[in-house]
Amino acid sequence: MSYSSIPTRGRTLDYAAGVYDILEPWVMFGFQEKINRQVIDHLEIEPDHRILDVGCGTGVVTRMISEKLSPEKGGVAIGIDAAGKMIQGAVEKRQGPACTFRTAAAEALPFENDSFDSVVSTLFFHHIQMDLKIRAFAEAFRVLKPGGRLVISDMHVPETFLGALIAHASRWLLFQPQIGENIRGVLPDLIQEAGFTYPRLVKTYLGYITLFVSKKPVGLTS
Numbered sequence: 001m002s003y004s005s006i007p008t009r010g011r012t013l014d015y016a017a018g019v020y021d022i023l024e025p026w027v028m029f030g031f032q033e034k035i036n037r038q039v040i041d042h043l044e045i046e047p048d049h050r051i052l053d054v055g056c057g058t059g060v061v062t063r064m065i066s067e068k069l070s071p072e073k074g075g076v077a078i079g080i081d082a083a084g085k086m087i088q089g090a091v092e093k094r095q096g097p098a099c100t101f102r103t104a105a106a107e108a109l110p111f112e113n114d115s116f117d118s119v120v121s122t123l124f125f126h127h128i129q130m131d132l133k134i135r136a137f138a139e140a141f142r143v144l145k146p147g148g149r150l151v152i153s154d155m156h157v158p159e160t161f162l163g164a165l166i167a168h169a170s171r172w173l174l175f176q177p178q179i180g181e182n183i184r185g186v187l188p189d190l191i192q193e194a195g196f197t198y199p200r201l202v203k204t205y206l207g208y209i210t211l212f213v214s215k216k217p218v219g220l221t222s
C-alpha cells in the first residue's frame, strides 16, 4: 500500500525514506540507540499509555516505545509523519499490536484534545520553520492530557567545538535555516510559550543534540 504525503512547508524526507535506516546510525555516530533509550526512559511509560511520536520517520522510536505498552490495556504508540514514503516504511517494518502509523502534519494533528499521555519527538523540530514550530508545539499541547509529558530530543545551542562544527555545517550544507533557529536556542521558550512548563534540559549529546523534558500543567485542559 502507498501513502500520500501531507502538504507542509516542513522539510519532509520522502526522497530519503529508502536509505534512512541505513544512514541515520552513521549520521548519529552510533549514538542514535543510546539517545532513543534515554528519551524513552523520560517518558515514564505505563502499559496503558497512549503515546504520540511526532515526525516519526521510519518509526524506530515509536516501535521501541510500543514494546513497553500493553495493547490489551489500551496502550498504543502512534507515529505520524508528513512524508508518505516514511510512513510506508514504518508500516512495513514496524507496525504491531501496540504500534500504528499515519500520515499527518505536526502543525495540524488529526487527534482529539487531551487524548495522549505523552508526546515525544526526536530530530524533528529542526525540519520546520519558526511558525510551524509554534503551531506544532501548540498542537502537541492540545492533544496532551493535563499532567502529560513532552519529551523532545533535537538540535539546540552547541556546547562543544565539534558540536558547533556539525550543527553549523548541517545548516549551510543542507540549506536548512530551520536548523539555524534551533542552534540559536529557540526551543525552550517556544515550548513554554505553548503552555508547557519550562523544559528541563536533561543532557546534550554529541555537543549539539539536547534532550528536553516538559509537562502540560495539571488543571489545564485544551
Ligand SMILES: C[S@@+](CC[C@H](N)C(=O)[O-])C[C@H]1O[C@@H](n2cnc3c(N)ncnc32)[C@H](O)[C@@H]1O
Pocket: 008, 009, 010, 011, 012, 013, 014, 024, 054, 055, 056, 057, 058, 059, 060, 061, 080, 081, 082, 083, 086, 104, 105, 106, 107, 121, 122, 123, 124, 127, 128, 132
Ligand atoms: C530527521 S527525521 C526524524 C525521524 C525520526 N523521528 C528519527 O528520530 O529518526 C524528520 C522527519 O520529519 C518529517 N517532517 C518534516 N516536516 C514535517 C511536518 N510538518 N509534519 C510531520 N512530519 C514532518 C520528515 O518527513 C522526517 O521524516
